[in-house]
């Protein structure tokens with residue numbers, strides 16, 4: 001009995017723990033610039049489904065494209081439609097322009 005309880009706990013942890021982007025969210029939406037631009041709108045719409053909207057400053061310009069590719073994999077795993085090439089381009093441009101440099 002003790003073993004099966006431990007097993008259930010482990011099982012629950014494996015499925016609920018840590019698949020939501022952890023502490024990714026920006027402190028407030030107002031701190032995020034240019035959300036009304038084409039890329040900013042995509043960012044707001046597509047990047048807060050699994051975790052809070054991160055700040056564009058958490059990565060440097062040349063890192064964002066890789067992060068977006070990883071998020072595409074997360075989308076596919078959740079059976080969300082991946083972003084189109086055009087959406088991805090607008091989004092990466094937005095993130096680069098507003099990044100940490």
Ligand code: HEC
Nearest residue numbers: 019020021024046047049050054058067070071074075078
């Ligand atoms: C389908 C769910 C999902 C969506 C949609 C999603 N993310 Fe994530 N995100 C995750 C998960 C899961 C993690 C934690 C694992 C990891 O880092 O890959 C994460 C982590 C992150 C991190 C922290 C890790 C790092 O590399 O800095 C950032 C930043 C991030 N996401 C940005 C984005 C952006 C930008 C978008 C919009 C394109 C986005 N996410 C959309 C699931 C998602």
